[in-house]
Amino acid sequence: MRFRGKSIRRKIVALLLVPLVSLVAIWAFAAWITSRGVFALFDVERVTDKIGYPVENAIEALAEERKAALVRLADPHRPGSLRDLRTAEQATDKAVGVVRDNSRNADLRNRLDAASLHRLDGLVAQAADLETVRRKVDDGQIATTAAFTAYNDEIDPYYSFFHGLNPLQSVALDRQARVLTELSRGREAAAREDAVYSAGLAAGRLTHAQQLQFADAVAQRRLLFDTYPQLLPASDSRLFDDYWNSATGRALRSAEDRIVGADVDAHPEPGSSDGLVVSAGDWQATAGSVLGDLASLDRQAAENYKGRVTPFAVGVLVKAGVAGGFGLLAVLVSVVVSLRTGRSLARDLSALRKEAQEASGTRLPRVMRRLAAGEEVDVDTEVPRLEYPEDEMGAVGRALNTLQRAAVEAAVRQADLRRGISDVFVNLARRNQVLLHRQLTLLDTMERRTEDARELADLFKLDHMTTRMRRHAEGLVILSGAAPSRQWRKPVPLMDVVRAAVAEVEDYERVEVRRLPRIGVAGPAVADITHLVAELIENATVFSPPHTTVQVHGERVANGFVLEIDDRGLGLTPDALLDANLRLAETPEFELSDTDRLGLFVVSRLAQRQGVRVSLRESPYGGTTAVVLIPTALLTEGIGDSDTGEQRAPAAVARQAVREPAGDRGLPDEIELPVTDGGGDEAFREWGLVAEAPCEEVPARTRRFEIAEQRADRLGLAPATDRSARPEGPEPSARPDAPVPLPRRRHAPVLVADNGRTVDGVRRTTAPGGDAAGREQRPAPQATPGGLPRRIRQASLAPQLRADDTTRTRTATPGAAAPATDDRDADEVRSRMASLQRGWQRGREEADDLTVPDRPTGPGGDDTGTTSEGDGR
Incomplete structure (x- = not known):
């Protein structure tokens, strides 16, 4: 059986309750047995008075009626025989009536056991058979010997009732009660002698059958009185011995011997002996005296027995009380000891339980938090060695303390192992970053040196892959708990941050970025926000079909x-x-085994570090929407040239290509251009880049040189004939040598207005000198209703480009082979790219300088990409 108690106290109580209940049950049973015997002793007197004496009176009355009936049958004509019979019958009915009435007493019946009650009910029912015997006697239809047997059958059940009446627990007293019953039966034997011989006297002759009945009665009487008085106490036994040694006793024995020894023929003849050897007077005097004396002796022995029973009952009761009291005291002591023991066990176990709970719920988690925070943990301080008593409970406490110390030591070792693994990750990542920085520098050199368009396109792709590798290396640093190397001190426009994030994604051509408000991101959060958004955008591009686009848009909310x-x-x-x-x-x-979701861990770490909330939900297109809530504490208002350092930013995002509808230009959806220097090392310093941070650039370098040529052709940009012709401006190059704040060399994210038009909201300030000269030579182009420069095909194209128009057309055609460039050198290529970039910069500046009087509409009457708030949404 399983105990379902939950608390330790309940289990201990259940453990101690079983023996206690058993002990109490045994004590109660013993007390009940003892008390029942004691109360049975006290019931002897009441039972004797209520049923013992009435039964004995009924036996005596039946014996008198038997004698009168036998005399009536022996001589029906004897005077007074009928009167004596009726008197005896009345006495018998009265005595049996008393027995009948007392047998119905409820208190008496409660004091008798089941066997005694059954025999008592039998006596009452047997009284009805007596009427049958009486009718036969009155009618003379029964012989003397048969009547003698019938009356004996009526009397014998009374003695059986005496034998089973209230058996006592005391062997001595029970034996004395049985001895008294047998002595009463001996007196009944003497009464039978008197009845048989009196019938012979009335008939004038003792028959052989009557002589045999007389002899049986004599033998029974002598056996009973010779045997049972010896079993009584000495005082009672002496009474019977003295009586039988008296003259009356000797006279009865002498008369019995003569009657039994008389010569009585079985078939008497006239003149034969009649067997009446004792005269009627002598017999009546002797038998009557003996029967009276025996009745007195029986009553005296019964009174003496009652006198012995009462003190014995009191003694037994005292002993039972003392035993019961000691038993009860033992039970109470057992209960108290059990409760104290159980309470002590419960207290010790509760202390161990509290200690275990404190270790598992407070101490170990605190140690784990401290270890996770990088703090040093002293095992002896956190889990001191405690002293316990030298017992089983103390052994359990010591084992628990050892277990706690082992757990803390294991946690410390695990933390040291994790810290070592993190250090390894950081070391490897830093090494990779150094190598990748050197690789990017080498790629810069190669890009400046090559003249082949295909090679340049491949170098751009390799440059882009290297930038992605750098981001993944930075992800290892973040997972290891270290801070990334890229740091900014001044705010950066949010649009630049998103563009930089898009530029770090492999499928950046598929990303469409709607115009965002002019707000900035705090410098310390720029690197983390850029990395976080890049991870989410890359996840969106990887888990969506390649022909679909990924849209990035945003708006202000109450919390950021x-x-x-x-x-x-x-x-x-x-x-x-x-x-x-x-x-x-x-x-x-972070678990080393869970390598399939590194991006989620990186995003989670970055979001926790900056207080950004990131959540995923189902997108309206059936995919997934990542929602990034940047808190207000990370945002700055009114970003301008003085704050953002748009010229000071390393090429900023003005180098990014702009996606235009294919129908407007007949070109592929994305234009990729090489990168030129936008401001030199001074710009980097003004952006607040940490000196020891590795190199980083915003995405501006793109895919194919031949597309760049055709793009320059359409925009009408004239290349500079010589790099040194630009006064006071830094030399254009494929990459700056100094570190920069944002990712590098990618397609620009596509800025899309609400009506589907592509827009660009970043104003680019070019290098001094070169761009100024271009402005003096060319009038400002007309503006579109949306504020963008209107393109005039080949209006500003350099003479060299016009001369090679056929080659440019072939280059701009998708799938066309690149033209031969055997006669071009690196300076010419750089001049072309510089001219292209200056044209873009000039177009953006002129577009920003134009004012929009009304909200224009695009083709088909749709709204352009500007709202009343000016956020381009």
Whole structure:
């Protein structure tokens, strides 16, 4: 059987309750047995008075009626025989009536056991048979010997009732009670002698059958009185011995011997002996005296027995009380000891339980938190060695203390192992970053040196892959708990941050970025926000079909700014979505075995570090939408040239290509251009880049040189004939040598207005000298209703480009082979790229300088990409 109690106290109580209940049950049973015997002794007197004496009176009355009936049958004509019979019958009826009435007494019946009650009810029912015998006697239809047997059958059940009346627990007293019953039966034997011989006297002759009945009665009487008085106490035994040694006793024995020894024929003849050897007077005097004396002796022995029973009952009661009291005291002591023992065990176990709970719920988690925070933990301080008593409970306490110390030591070793692994990750990542920085520098050199368009395109791709590798290396640093190397001190426009994030994604051509408000991101958070958004955008591009786009848009909210990244993929199941949101919200400890979701861990770490809230939900397109809530504390208002350092930013995002509708230009959806220097080392210093941070650039360098040529052809940009012709401006180059704040060499994210038009909201300040000269030579182009420069085909194209128009056309055609460039050198290529960039910069400046009087409409009457708030949404 399993005990379902939950508390330790209940289990201990259950453990001690079983023996206690057993002990109490045994004590109660013993007390009940003892008390029952004691009360049975006290009931002897009451039972004797209520049923013992009435039964004995009924036996005596039946004996008198038997004698009168036998005399009546022996001589029906004897005077007074009928009167004596009726008197005896009345006495018998009275005595039996008393027995009948007392047998119905409820108190008496409660004091008798079941066997005695059954025999008592039998006596009452047997009284009805007596009427049958009486009718036969009255009618003379029964012989003397038969009547003698019938009356004996009526009397014998009374003695059986005496034998089973209230058996006592005391062997001596019970034996004395049985002895008294047998002595009463001996007196009944003497009465039978008197009845048989009196019938012979009345008939004038003793028959042989009557002589045999007389002899049986004599033998029974002598056996009983010779045997049972010896079993009584000495005083009672002496009474019977003295009586039988008296003259009356000797006279009865002498008469019995003569009657039994008389010569009585079985078939008497006239003149034969009649067997009446004792005269009627002598017999009546002797038998009557003996029967009276025996009745007195029986009553005296019964009174003496009652006198012995009462003190014995009191003594037994005292002994039972003392035993019961000691038993009860033992039970109470056992209960008290059990409760104290149980309470002590419960207290010790509760202390151990509290200690275990404190270790598992407070101490170990605190140690784990401290270890996770990088603090040093002293095992002896956190889990001191405690002293316990030298017993089993103390052994359990010591084992528990050892277990706690082992757990803390294991946690410390695990933390040291994790710290070592993190250090290894950081070391490897830093080494990779150094190598990648050197690789990017080498790629810069190669890009400046090459003249082949295909090679330049491949170098751009390799440059882009290297930048992605640098981001992944930085992800290892973040997972290891270290801070990234890229740091800014001054705010950066949010649009630049998003563009930089898009530029770090492999499928950046598929990303469409709607115009964002002119707000900035605090410098210390720029690197983390850029990395976080890049991870989410890359996840959107990876898990969506390649022909679909990923949209990035945002708006102000009460608690900051919300960026939403929508993809058109298959989406996530509800369980997977819930699991991803839990990982993003709770920032679980990074497990080395869970390598399939490194991006989620990186995003979660970055979001926790900057207080950004990131969540995933189902997108309207059936895919997944990542919602990034940037808190107000990380945002700055009114970003301008003085704050952002748009010229000071390393090429900023003005180098980015702008996506235009294919129908407007007949070109592929994305234009990729090489990067020129936008301000030199001074710009980097003004952006507040940490000196020891590795090199970083914003995405501006793109895919194919031949597309760049055709783009320059359409925009009408004239290349500079010589790099040194630009006064006071830094030499254009494929990459700055100094570190920069944002990712490098990618397609610009596509800025899309609400009506589907592509827009660009970043104003570029070019290098001094070169761009100024260009402005003096060319009038400002007309503006579109949206404020952008209107393109005039080949209006500003350099003479060299006009001369090679056929080659440019072939280069701009998708799939066309690159033209031969055997006669061009690196300076010419750089001049062309510089001219192209200056044309873009000039166009943006002129577009920004134009004012928009009314909200223009695009083709088909749709709104352009500007709202009343000016955020381009």
